[in-house]
Amino acid sequence: MTSYRIRHIASMILALAVVMPLSFIIVSCDSTCDDNRNTLPLAGFYAMVEGKMQSVSVDSLQIVGLGAPGDSILSDMHSMASTVHLPFRIDQDETAYDFIARKDKNTSIHDKVIFRYSRVPQFVSQECGVSYRFNINQISWEGAFIDSVTCPKGYIDNHPLENIHIYFHVTK
Amino acid sequence: MRVKVLAILIGLIFFTINISAQEPGDSINITETRADSTLVIVPKSTATNPSGPIINPVDIDEGQRPVILHYYDKHGNPLPSPVLFLEEDTVKKASPKPVFPAYAGTEIGVNFADLIMMAFGQKYSNYDLRANVSIYNWFFPTIECGLGFANDTPDNQNYTYKTKPSFYTKIGLDYNFLYKSNPKYRLFIGLRGGWSTFKYDIENITISSDYWDQTQQFNLENISANALWGEVLAGLRVNIISRFSLGWEIRWHFPFHVTETNGSKPWFIPGYGTGNFAISIAASWSF
Known part of the structure; x- marks a missing residue:
């Protein structure tokens, strides 16, 4: 494997290492219910x-x-x-x-x-x-x-x- | 026309000066007269004038470019003295035309991002097979077909949400910014249109009224829905070995239509997910 290819694979892995935590944060953002949990006239x-x-x-x-x-x-x-x-x-x-x-x-x-x-x-x-x-x-x-x-x-x-x-x- | 006349006049003047300045027997060959007012002058010495310059042909470089004197600037104004250009600009402007053939290959891949995300606690998944065709290594019409499903009982909630494995389709186009570079590497943006028809269940629902001291438990099953949405994506794809590549994309979704049944809208849409952003990671094989 050439050094050029190794650098590309390394940059790919590095990019994934940045993207994955970011996606986890996006997906797991907690939000709360702004309305009532039960209907209350x-x-x-x-x-x-x-x-x-x-x-x-x-x-x-x-x-x-x-x-x-x-x-x-x-x-x-x-x-x-x-x-x-x-x-x-x-x-x-x-x-x-x-x-x-x-x-x-x-x-x-x-x-x-x-x-x-x-x-x-x-x-x-x-x-x-x-x-x-x-x-x-x-x-x-x-x-x-x-x-x-x-x-x-x-x-x-x-x-x-x-x-x-x-x-x-x-x-x- | 005027430029030509002027050039000829100046040439004649120069010729006259040279004739009057050189010793008898010298001659000057005018090898070329160009419309852009440059003259290529190659002095020639004669054998009958041994005192004149003698060119020794030992070091003749046939690849050497002829010396060019410029007498006018680019606006056509005469220069105070001829300018000798030692270097010529050989850089050519990059052609915007594609480098690769119209059909530059086919690629088939699989998206497995949600397999990783489920390990982090995500309660739904989308997996799809995708195929694209390379047009000039520039544009990549793409189709994606897959299955999505969900099963979630949120903390401190009164229900369990389930979506049965349901089919979805996306069609779109990618634009490769590196279309003149090695096709093993792509940096691209793309558009997709997606569609899915699915059913979902909401089970173990508990509703209570403290004042009336009442509690009810029931299920809502086989709620049908369909959705139509668009996507904008950006991504990177890198060849790993042989014809095998890995790539990732960040996608932004925007719904066009989502079915609402008795005021209920689905939480999870196969192919879309639950929110406006999603990540794809794909392994692909090129043909």
């Missing part, structure tokens, strides 16, 4: 104020999932809050919540909201894994202080965005 509170629909903060509002184990309270707001997470059931296509507003020590008003949807599992990415996408079929509500409930996009996925709007009556 986020509801925002709104009301008509001075002729405009505005985001509002609510206190003294208790939210309970109907059929939750031990009737556990989802949210017991003693402080002001303008949003709340409303996790959906994954074993059926319907979830109901009881919204309890306390008028005073002894009196409370109950409103009920029912979400009906279809669950579609989707592979989001290697980092975020598999989560449900909830395609909203119907939202119904009944009571005194909730004016309406909407899902503007029509579906809820694992993006950490506000995807439910709850509008309250405002009395002057």
Whole structure:
């Protein structure tokens, strides 16, 4: 083997020695999930104020999932809050919540909201894994202080965005 | 025309001066008159003038170039005195034309980069056979056909991703920068278009809800997809021994179309991989 050929083979090996670690770095770069690992609906509170629909903060509002184990309270707001997470059931296509507003020590008003949807599992990415996408079929509500409930996009996925709007009556 | 007339005039003047300056019996041979105004003058001595210069023919070099005097510069302006060029520029401009024949050989190779990468923990592989034809050792139309598969259960994740061995194809062209050099060595860039149709499974999926105290496990199987993509690559190929060569390439991928099923996009595409960059290492045999 001539020295010329030996130099070429050596340069090839050297080039490989540079390329291989570089490719390993490129391939094994870790990345994290920027969204939720599970789909978690986020509801925002709104009301008509001075002729405009505005985001509002609510206190003294208790939210309970109907059929939750031990009737556990989802949210017991003693402080002001303008949003709340409303996790959906994954074993059926319907979830109901009881919204309890306390008028005073002894009196409370109950409103009920029912979400009906279809669950579609989707592979989001290697980092975020598999989560449900909830395609909203119907939202119904009944009571005194909730004016309406909407899902503007029509579906809820694992993006950490506000995807439910709850509008309250405002009395002057 | 004017240049010719001027040259003749100057020649005549020079001739006149020389005639008046030389001793009787001398003669001057004008062997050539050129349009570019240079004169080749070879003095000749006569036997009847023994006092004149006598050229001894012992050291005649038949390969010696004739002495050339330049009387005008390159713009056609007369020089103050004739310029004698001792050296002529013999360097010729490199011709852009190819050196090798139109068909300069065929090469068949195999890409085995992912065999090495799996030893470093990569969870997917692409292996392909490739063939190209050398056109003037300059352009190399190439076809690559192979199989890709994947099997990965990422840490802290709720699934196992599997792609069955699936076929892919790439067609493209390489451009060799060293097309006039020894064909045993190539430095090249290239383009590829790739296509693959495949199925993948996502198994052992676990989804839970802490508030509702619920956990579900299920599989998503036989999800069909296809993908179309482009590649830009750069690489090096070196002959090792006889007709056997080794080479490597860095490739940048960009997808044109990837099937989305119920919001799910495949993580691994056979032939493409998982990201925008990939490395190929190929062993090849030339014919």
